[in-house]
Amino acid sequence: MRETNIPLYIRYIVTAILLTSFLFIGFFITNSNILGRAHNTLIIQIGFYIILSVSLNMVAGYLGQLPLGHAGFMAVGAYSASLFWRLGILPSFSNIIVGLIISGITAAIFGIIIGVPALRLKGDYLSIITLGFGEIIRVVINNLDNITYGARGLLNIPRYSTFTLVYICVIITIMVIHLIMKSKHGRAIIAIRDNEIAARSCGVNVIYYKVFTFAVSAFFAGIAGALMAGNQGILVPNNFDFMTSVNILMIVVLGGMGSMFGSVISSIVLISLPVFLQPLNEYRMIIYSLLLIVVMIFKPTGLMGSYEFSLTYFLEKIGIKRREENV
Amino acid sequence: MSNIVIECKNLGIDFGGLTAVDNFNKSIKSSQISGLIGPNGAGKTTIFNLLTKVYKPTRGSILFNGNDTKNMSITSINKAGVARTFQNIRLFNKMTVLENVLVGLHNRTNCNLVSSILRLPTYFRSEKKAKEIALNLLEIFDMKDIYKENAGNLSYGTQRKLEITRALATSPKILLLDEPAAGMNPKETEDLMETIKKIQNDFKIAILLIEHDMKLVMGICSEITVLNYGKIIANGLPIEIQNNQKVIEAYLGKGEEIA
Ligand SMILES: Nc1ncnc2c1ncn2[C@@H]1O[C@H](COP(=O)(O)OP(=O)(O)O)[C@@H](O)[C@H]1O
Ligand SMILES: [Mg+2]
Numbered sequence: 001m002r003e004t005n006i007p008l009y010i011r012y013i014v015t016a017i018l019l020t021s022f023l024f025i026g027f028f029i030t031n032s033n034i035l036g037r038a039h040n041t042l043i044i045q046i047g048f049y050i051i052l053s054v055s056l057n058m059v060a061g062y063l064g065q066l067p068l069g070h071a072g073f074m075a076v077g078a079y080s081a082s083l084f085w086r087l088g089i090l091p092s093f094s095n096i097i098v099g100l101i102i103s104g105i106t107a108a109i110f111g112i113i114i115g116v117p118a119l120r121l122k123g124d125y126l127s128i129i130t131l132g133f134g135e136i137i138r139v140v141i142n143n144l145d146n147i148t149y150g151a152r153g154l155l156n157i158p159r160y161s162t163f164t165l166v167y168i169c170v171i172i173t174i175m176v177i178h179l180i181m182k183s184k185h186g187r188a189i190i191a192i193r194d195n196e197i198a199a200r201s202c203g204v205n206v207i208y209y210k211v212f213t214f215a216v217s218a219f220f221a222g223i224a225g226a227l228m229a230g231n232q233g234i235l236v237p238n239n240f241d242f243m244t245s246v247n248i249l250m251i252v253v254l255g256g257m258g259s260m261f262g263s264v265i266s267s268i269v270l271i272s273l274p275v276f277l278q279p280l281n282e283y284r285m286i287i288y289s290l291l292l293i294v295v296m297i298f299k300p301t302g303l304m305g306s307y308e309f310s311l312t313y314f315l316e317k318i319g320i321k322r323r324e325e326n327v
Numbered sequence: 328m329s330n331i332v333i334e335c336k337n338l339g340i341d342f343g344g345l346t347a348v349d350n351f352n353k354s355i356k357s358s359q360i361s362g363l364i365g366p367n368g369a370g371k372t373t374i375f376n377l378l379t380k381v382y383k384p385t386r387g388s389i390l391f392n393g394n395d396t397k398n399m400s401i402t403s404i405n406k407a408g409v410a411r412t413f414q415n416i417r418l419f420n421k422m423t424v425l426e427n428v429l430v431g432l433h434n435r436t437n438c439n440l441v442s443s444i445l446r447l448p449t450y451f452r453s454e455k456k457a458k459e460i461a462l463n464l465l466e467i468f469d470m471k472d473i474y475k476e477n478a479g480n481l482s483y484g485t486q487r488k489l490e491i492t493r494a495l496a497t498s499p500k501i502l503l504l505d506e507p508a509a510g511m512n513p514k515e516t517e518d519l520m521e522t523i524k525k526i527q528n529d530f531k532i533a534i535l536l537i538e539h540d541m542k543l544v545m546g547i548c549s550e551i552t553v554l555n556y557g558k559i560i561a562n563g564l565p566i567e568i569q570n571n572q573k574v575i576e577a578y579l580g581k582g583e584e585i586a
Binding site for chain 1: 400406457
């Protein structure tokens with residue numbers, strides 16, 4: 001909890017200005033096509049990977065549990081939104097919004113169903129059981145042939161995932177998680193990570209908060225899945241295999257467990273790196289892996305550790321004056 | 328009768344073949360400081376773990392305000408009014424001093440999830456109030472000016488004080504302190520003694536204290552229970568305990584024959 005004397009409304013205004021300018025810059029870049037189609041897709045991909053890693057970070061970094069089934073929730077969200085979108089019962093704009101909400105809620109329900117038994121376990125056991133659940137979801141989707149078209153792929157998904165939509169979803173995800181973490185609920189979650197018995201002894205309902213965190217995390221994973229579907233226009237169950245979960249976890253670990261800022265930076269770096277290493281052909285994966293190893297050796301807590309970017313701190317640095325009254 | 332907070336009836340627990348606590352009977356009145364002493368391994372911490380539902384008793388029962396606590400959890404017993412500290416300190420090390428106390432205030436901070444996310448006025452009001460209460464509590468223990476420090480960076484003695492503050496924040500009716508003076512120097516121990524008396528007096532709560540520092544125990548407890556090998560060997564006023572033959576033997580090493 002940082003102390004500051006910069007009034008709340010100034011912080012809100014500066015945040016709003018920054019966020020809108022990023023939106024316009026991104027909108028201009030993607031629409032004018034100055035980077036080309038491949039890079040536009042890359043930007044959108046980075047967007048939903050930010051949502052995936054930030055939401056996984058809530059469980060891995062803040063709650064201190066290490067689930068390996070994030071791709072499962074992503075799959076639930078992707079398929080439920082796509083199936084709804086394909087029905088096309090609502091006009092375009094409300095179709096998008098309702099579909100996204102459906103994807104989040106369905107994924108959150110799965111989060112709760114899986115979270116209740118899984119969160120009774122800790123450490124490696126939790127990782128393994130969530131890995132199992134993630135795989136089960138994928139296999140079930142694969143076999144629900146008459147609904148999901150299984151391995152043949154679900155086609156003709158409307159391509160709703162524009163830069164603007166993805167960007168807004170990214171901002172909402174980060175904001176909501178941030179606002180939760182900076183409240184009594186967030187303190188309870190971190191307390192559970194730091195010392196579960198002590199948290200219980202302080203009257204914190206640990207089971208509730210564990211399942212809650214898991215559900216919020218699944219909710220946003222579901223949204224990210226929907227955005228991915230709206231970007232690709234086609235879904236196959238193998239989009240959501242075990243390696244996808246591992247990749248998301250890798251982004252979180254590289255960025256720093258418990259740092260949302262780290263997850264954002266790390267998503268940008270790890271998702272765009274393979275594209276920029278393209279010219280190196282077969283050496284690409286070797287360099288990618290070496291980079292990961294080097295970071296983990298020299299900075300085991302990840303690029304950002306548990307550092308969190310603070311606009312307030314930044315404003316103070318560039319000399320916006322503190323007012324000395326009121327604490 | 329009505330002012331008894333906690334009553335243990337024939338309480339006992341076994342770990343495999345080992346009987347850690349047996350036939351433990353004790354009532355604690357609502358505004359009393361009682362002591363629980365005994366050699367290492369006597370079962371004192373185990374009794375705290377039973378009282379706070381970390382362990383389930385093998386035998387007997389615990390009544391809180393006259394109600395059986397059989398179906399209560401660690402969380403619900405705290406909500407009911409039992410708070411504790413731990414022999415091996417359990418703070419939230421990556422959180423600040425203030426945040427540690429705020430977690431103690433968790434159930435007294437009235438702000439639901441929606442108000443938190445939407446930053447409704449309730450959020451600002453409840454956060455401000457919680458922070459005020461926390462800082463007031465920290466002031467009692469002279470920790471107000473270090474409220475921004477990380478709990479993990481504090482000295483041993485200060486960490487123990489912070490744990491007591493955090494426990495008090497849950498507004499308990501009984502406070503269980505497990506060796507609060509361990510690792511403190513004589514000056515700190517003396518201050519702690521004053522503080523414990525002050526807490527009891529200001530907050531009008533019951534306190535049950537496990538402590539090896541005899542001066543501390545004899546100085547502030549109105550009743551002392553002595554435990555050896557999981558069984559009560561003496562119970563009474565400090566003076567009675569001081570002159571009790573069984574107690575002296577337990578401490579001076581004739582203990583093996585007693586068991
Ligand atoms: N969880 C447990 N499993 C097995 N034995 C235990 C457990 N907790 C305590 N004990 C045993 O119970 C006895 C009493 O321990 P404890 O209550 O910690 O003693 P103390 O009086 O020093 O606080 C010891 O012999 C200890 O080894
Ligand atoms: Mg002990």
